[in-house]
Amino acid sequence: MSTRMFGARIERNIDPKLLRGEGAFVDDIPLSDALHVAFLRSPHARARINAIDTAAAKAHPGVVAVYTCDDIGALDVEMPLLIPHPSMTNPQTQRPLARGDVHYVGQTVAMVVAVDRYTAEDAAAMIEVDYAPLAVEMDMIRALQDGAPRVHASIPNNLAAHFVQSSGDPDGAFAAAEHVTRITVQVDRSTAAPMECRAVAARWEAVTGELTVWDGTQAPISVRGGLASVFGIDEDKVRVIAPDVGGGFGQKVLLFYPDELLVPMAAMQLGRPVKYIEDRRENFIGSSQERTQIHTIELAALKSGEVIGLRDFFLHDTGAFIPYGIAVAQVASTSIAGPYRIPNILVEFKAVYTPTVQVTPYRGCGRPQACFAIERAMDQLAQELGLDRFEIRRRNLIADNQFPYAREGLLFADGLKVTLDSGQYGKALAMAAAELGAESFAAAQAKALSEGRYLGLGLACYVEGTGLGPYEGGHVKIHPITGKVYVNTGLSTQGQGHDTVFAQIVADQLGVSPQDVIVVEGDTKAFDWGVATFASRAAVVSGNAIHKTAVTVRKKVLQAAANMLDVDIDSIELRDSAAWVKGSNRFVPLAAIATASNPLRYAFNKAAQAATQFAPASKHDGPPLAEGEAPGLEATDYYSPSQSTWAYGVHAAVVEVDPGLCTVKIRKYVCIHDCGNMINPMLVEGQVMGGIAQGIGGALYEHLDYQADGNLANASLMDFLVPYATEIPDVSILHLETPSPLNPLGVKGVGEAGCIAVGAVVASGVEDALRPFGALKFHQVPLSPTMIADALERAGH
Amino acid sequence: MTRPMKQAGSARSGDAQVDVELTVNGEAIRRSVSVRMLLSDFLRHELGLTGTHVGCEHGVCGCCTVLIDGKPGRSCLTLAVQANGYSIRTIESVAAADGTLHPVQQAFKECHGLQCGYCTPGMVMNVLGRFEEEGPLDLSDDGIRELLSGNLCRCTGYLNIVAAVRRAAELLGRS
Numbered sequence: 001m002s003t004r005m006f007g008a009r010i011e012r013n014i015d016p017k018l019l020r021g022e023g024a025f026v027d028d029i030p031l032s033d034a035l036h037v038a039f040l041r042s043p044h045a046r047a048r049i050n051a052i053d054t055a056a057a058k059a060h061p062g063v064v065a066v067y068t069c070d071d072i073g074a075l076d077v078e079m080p081l082l083i084p085h086p087s088m089t090n091p092q093t094q095r096p097l098a099r100g101d102v103h104y105v106g107q108t109v110a111m112v113v114a115v116d117r118y119t120a121e122d123a124a125a126m127i128e129v130d131y132a133p134l135a136v137e138m139d140m141i142r143a144l145q146d147g148a149p150r151v152h153a154s155i156p157n158n159l160a161a162h163f164v165q166s167s168g169d170p171d172g173a174f175a176a177a178e179h180v181t182r183i184t185v186q187v188d189r190s191t192a193a194p195m196e197c198r199a200v201a202a203r204w205e206a207v208t209g210e211l212t213v214w215d216g217t218q219a220p221i222s223v224r225g226g227l228a229s230v231f232g233i234d235e236d237k238v239r240v241i242a243p244d245v246g247g248g249f250g251q252k253v254l255l256f257y258p259d260e261l262l263v264p265m266a267a268m269q270l271g272r273p274v275k276y277i278e279d280r281r282e283n284f285i286g287s288s289q290e291r292t293q294i295h296t297i298e299l300a301a302l303k304s305g306e307v308i309g310l311r312d313f314f315l316h317d318t319g320a321f322i323p324y325g326i327a328v329a330q331v332a333s334t335s336i337a338g339p340y341r342i343p344n345i346l347v348e349f350k351a352v353y354t355p356t357v358q359v360t361p362y363r364g365c366g367r368p369q370a371c372f373a374i375e376r377a378m379d380q381l382a383q384e385l386g387l388d389r390f391e392i393r394r395r396n397l398i399a400d401n402q403f404p405y406a407r408e409g410l411l412f413a414d415g416l417k418v419t420l421d422s423g424q425y426g427k428a429l430a431m432a433a434a435e436l437g438a439e440s441f442a443a444a445q446a447k448a449l450s451e452g453r454y455l456g457l458g459l460a461c462y463v464e465g466t467g468l469g470p471y472e473g474g475h476v477k478i479h480p481i482t483g484k485v486y487v488n489t490g491l492s493t494q495g496q497g498h499d500t501v502f503a504q505i506v507a508d509q510l511g512v513s514p515q516d517v518i519v520v521e522g523d524t525k526a527f528d529w530g531v532a533t534f535a536s537r538a539a540v541v542s543g544n545a546i547h548k549t550a551v552t553v554r555k556k557v558l559q560a561a562a563n564m565l566d567v568d569i570d571s572i573e574l575r576d577s578a579a580w581v582k583g584s585n586r587f588v589p590l591a592a593i594a595t596a597s598n599p600l601r602y603a604f605n606k607a608a609q610a611a612t613q614f615a616p617a618s619k620h621d622g623p624p625l626a627e628g629e630a631p632g633l634e635a636t637d638y639y640s641p642s643q644s645t646w647a648y649g650v651h652a653a654v655v656e657v658d659p660g661l662c663t664v665k666i667r668k669y670v671c672i673h674d675c676g677n678m679i680n681p682m683l684v685e686g687q688v689m690g691g692i693a694q695g696i697g698g699a700l701y702e703h704l705d706y707q708a709d710g711n712l713a714n715a716s717l718m719d720f721l722v723p724y725a726t727e728i729p730d731v732s733i734l735h736l737e738t739p740s741p742l743n744p745l746g747v748k749g750v751g752e753a754g755c756i757a758v759g760a761v762v763a764s765g766v767e768d769a770l771r772p773f774g775a776l777k778f779h780q781v782p783l784s785p786t787m788i789a790d791a792l793e794r795a796g797h
Numbered sequence: 798m799t800r801p802m803k804q805a806g807s808a809r810s811g812d813a814q815v816d817v818e819l820t821v822n823g824e825a826i827r828r829s830v831s832v833r834m835l836l837s838d839f840l841r842h843e844l845g846l847t848g849t850h851v852g853c854e855h856g857v858c859g860c861c862t863v864l865i866d867g868k869p870g871r872s873c874l875t876l877a878v879q880a881n882g883y884s885i886r887t888i889e890s891v892a893a894a895d896g897t898l899h900p901v902q903q904a905f906k907e908c909h910g911l912q913c914g915y916c917t918p919g920m921v922m923n924v925l926g927r928f929e930e931e932g933p934l935d936l937s938d939d940g941i942r943e944l945l946s947g948n949l950c951r952c953t954g955y956l957n958i959v960a961a962v963r964r965a966a967e968l969l970g971r972s
Contacts, residue, residue, distance in 0.1 A: 018914030019902040021848015021888030028847035061811040246915025495913025693954030717857040725945040725955040
């Protein structure tokens with residue numbers, strides 16, 4: 001047998017291309033005679049538009065067209081509400097170009113199409129808009145009050161959604177509590193900041209009636225469906241390609257952004273390719289953001305530290321629109337009990353409109369907020385009960401033999417009951433303690449303190465529901481000429497390494513090298529059933545679909561090879577791109593089997609000579625292709641998960657706080673995580689580490705600074721502080737592998753895992769480090785030097 | 798493997814044009830360019846060298862890093878006209894003609910030092926430029942982080958990039 005590829009640390013197939021600068025990101029795709037788009041965006045958070053004058057812009061040399069809402073015909077409607085939910089009292093979505101009102105700084109008001117981007121931007125600046133600015137309220141709590149300035153004139157109190165879920169008997173639990181702790185915490189607004197901003201290009205072929213759209217999206221098939229619907233053309237006449245995409249992290253799963261509709265429209269109207277390449281400022285003021293939630297969480301506990309009840313009420317900032325429904329808030333609300341048994345839960349949220357960029361999922365999608373709430377509450381409870389922070393968690397973790405652990409009454413973002421399927425939570429906690437050196441930390445802390453250094457231990461556990469449905473598909477085909485295996489799935493990659501992990505899955509079934517498995521995804525002409533890349537689902541959902549398909553192709557290969565080699569199927573083994581008679585030198589290459597499995601008329605090469613209708617790989621009487629058989633070695637299958645599969649982990653750190661400079665340095669960081677069976681541990685670690693780095697950004701640096709007038713003061717990478725290599729410490733990542741019982745590969749998702757716990761870990765550590773100054777509280781992230789200075793000042797330092 | 802450069806096209810906007818002569822990846826280039834065209838746009842759109850990426854257009858992210866007379870520089874903060882008379886190297890020139898990766902590129906691959914690959918050309922050009930400078934390299938952990946401190950990566954969390962720089966030093970026999 002060949003070496004098993006599933007589980008191997010193999011290098012990525014895609015890397016040489018990317019390293020040579022041969023990647024094909026949207027703006028790299030050569031489109032001859034292309035026109036370029038620039039948008040005019042609102043400078044006001046709320047305003048009435050009295051008039052728009054585009055005359056000067058239209059007259060500017062090099063300008064081909066200028067569009068306002070009056071010029072876009074049937075597109076001048078509110079864009080889709082992607083995920084409807086009855087909790088949304090007044091769902092509002094954006095129009096491609098503002099009509100009448102603007103609702104946030106950055107909203108698209110007009111679109112210029114010109115010969116190049118420079119000219120388009122010049123012309124956009126010539127558009128005169130007469131705005132009547134309106135009052136704004138940026139604070140969610142005040143925005144909910146009667147009489148508050150409205151983001152949408154027709155919606156009082158700015159309430160977008162209100163949702164309550166409960167599990168067990170929370171009132172009974174609080175009545176029985178021996179101790180109740182209560183805490184209010186906040187996570188602030190951030191953004192994905194992918195290194196490649198969003199990008200869309202479109203070409204309309206008038207002769208064939210085909211629209212091709214290159215879109216740096218996480219959801220090409222869904223975009224295609226939407227475009228076909230909006231433009232009233234056959235789905236088969238619309239091809240959406242997500243080529244190489246420079247990071248997504250959720251921001252690119254939303255459809256539609258205005259440009260995704262307007263660029264194809266312009267290409268169809270103007271008869272030339274049209275391109276829109278978002279710049280960094282536009283990414284800050286135009287593309288989705290996430291995070292701000294204010295949680296007030298109460299834990300009902302026994303003196304032993306066992307938590308018997310949880311009540312959480314939170315406000316969720318949804319920005320000016322709610323196109324992705326309540327997904328972010330719902331994920332937060334259903335992740336609120338973390339890895340703990342807590343059998344009685346009441347969780348309620350209000351989603352609030354604010355005059356800011358719309359909120360849709362950013363890596364983590366509500367989980368970092370939920371984790372911050374429950375973990376900070378657990379720390380406070382431990383403190384109040386005089387328990388060690390590891391110990392209180394140990395006493396509440398779901399035990400290994402309690403899985404599957406259902407939270408009756410809580411529906412996850414897939415509409416299904418929250419059921420944590422498997423794990424070794426206690427072991428993960430013990431590993432974190434051991435790896436960090438928790439036992440000896442108190443001594444180290446005391447010694448440091450004697451030297452005037454303030455060390456703190458931070459700790460947090462998390463769970464992550466991953467691999468959401470509804471489904472994905474896989475197509476596997478052995479190429480008859482090269483013997484290489486072509487694999488397709490419908491979702492798309494933004495750097496995760498799908499092409500390699502999917503290749504590993506297939507390689508094991510077909511006995512080929514992963515380098516000989518060519519994965520093509522994100523192109524609706526290659527495969528057009530499926531959903532999108534989100535919710536840490538690609539490995540789980542597409543991975544299992546591809547696995548199932550590869551198993552089917554394997555059976556076909558074995559049968560055909562047995563026929564060709566005239567032995568029993570059991571005597572065949574697949575390795576080195578060939579089928580071998582076990583224990584012999586007799587073999588037939590996969591390419592030859594694939595060719596022979598396709599009854600041919602014309603012998604165009606040597607292998608084909610053996611595959612003419614007189615010598616097929618199929619052994620039967622009758623026509624060359626038996627009834628019910630398909631030619632070639634090929635199959636398509638689908639995987640639809642019965643529910644989400646829950647990954648989890650424990651993060652712990654030693655931080656050092658300088659009370660003079662109010663800076664935080666992470667001295668040691670430990671991550672124990674479990675995403676089930678790992679297809680490629682090197683890539684898993686890459687995902688986890690990337691998540692941790694984003695988590696560190698969210699814990700200490702990345703804060704979108706909206707001013708009282710609704711302007712975003714730090715809409716640049718100069719001012720919004722994405723960590724460099726100098727800000728990210730070494731991290732010790734240890735794996736547990738508890739196979740998911742829910743899918744054939746036993747895998748769970750890992751894409752978002754790393755970022756979830758970091759804010760809670762850092763706040764926990766800083767609190768611990770500054771204990772000598774009193775019981776300072778850090779209930780908000782990112783945790784800025786100003787917050788530390790303020791806390792120290794309040795404590796009299 | 799290097800993509801052929803695009804031939805000169807007709808001027809498209811009403812911008813004033815200036816003739817520039819420069820060397821790009823060893824090839825002498827003479828073009829008429831808009832006075833305000835960024836070097837990054839010139840490389841990408843006029844020459845078709847799309848391996849140089851643009852991440853922020855304000856000199857912070859480092860995606861657009863190229864070598865300007867051997868030194869890493871931001872092509873998004875450089876005008877094409879400023880490159881007149883200079884020698885520019887882009888990522889397209891780094892691998893061998895048959896596509897064999899340069900040791901710096903090989904190190905990134907071995908260490909999983911890239912995910913989406915968007916920041917990668919800028920990272921590689923920066924690291925390459927530093928390795929090709931005269932004098933000692935600080936290959937301590939802090940030294941490598943400092944070396945990388947002009948390039949943002951949003952995917953990897955940097956540790957594998959730090960490892961890749963260390964591995965590249967090994968492959969190149971640098972200490």
